[in-house]
Amino acid sequence: MSTLNRLVLWNIDQTLVDVGRVTREAYAEAFQRTVGRPLVRLAPTPGRTESEIIFETLAFNDVVTTDDHLPQFVSALTEAFAARRGDLRTHGRVLAGAREAVEALSRVPGLVQSVLTGSVQPNAVLKVTELGLAAHLDLESGGYENGVYSKAALLEVARARAGERHGARYPEAATVYIADSPRDVQAARIAGSPIIAVATGSATEAELRAAGADRVLATLADTDAVVSVAAELTRL
Structure with missing residues (x-):
């Protein structure tokens, strides 16, 4: 060049x-913390932004969304990833x-x-x-x-x-x-x-x-x- x-x-x-393994685990934890019940189905992730994945995941799991859901979920997801720093090296x-x-x-x-x-x-x-x-x-x-x-x-x-x-x-x-x-x-x-x-x-x-x-x-x-x-x- x-x-x-x-x-x-x-x-x-x-x-x-x-x-992928760490992502699924982090989303499951963030969903539980945000909604108060276990995650059943995670939305497709390829090519999507985090907010798209979050809103679709909430819909897939029959959650009626409010203005608070996205910031709460993003905060929980960020904390869940940070807690899995070692898992990224082990399983990623x-x-x-x-x-x-x-x-x-x-x-x-x-x-x-x-x-x-x-x-x-x-x-x-x-x-x-x-x-x-x-x-x-x-x-x-x-x-x-x-x-x-x-x-x-x-x-x-x-x-x-x-x-x-x-x-x-x-x-x-x-x-x-x-x-x-x-x-x-x-x-x-x-x-x-x-x-x-x-x-x-x-x-x-x-x-x-x-x-x-x-x-x-x-x-x-x-x-x-x-x-x-x-x-x-x-x-x-």
Whole structure:
């Protein structure tokens, strides 16, 4: 890659890491604390923001929501994740090639890496920190669930934050999102940025292509392919 201002935004869950067991346990605890009874059914999580998952989970479990439910649930979920810091290391795993891809991209001149995730910031930071991926990610520039914005809007937030922090412009075409779900593909399309979709979550390669991903990879295991595709998609 030539020296240009480029921004790579990583989805976290099922793109970089698998912490599904800890997530389910944390949601169950947060639901119990918020509602006062056990969780029966957790809403689908791929490509969704925390608030979407929470509201749908409450609906699935026949809870009539009030204005207090979301902040209470988010607070309880944050505390539940913090209490499971050790479990993230024990039961979580970095997906194949993710560490190597992040490290390889960190050596590209003019390229900044951050995250674009549906998780609230404390939980997102815990996931990548406890699994040893934070060193090459500018986590202050990330787009995180805040109860207001969609993932498409959060992509714009992340671009603006990165620009302010690094004194550079990161146009839509110079910002590539790497994620694993059709909903993430849709968010990138709305935001006008290219997306590399990896079939490491619940979606197949065919489903990701049908959703409109610019490039689809089976995994992140081929480091050279990840770097070259990121270069190709952000060539201005």
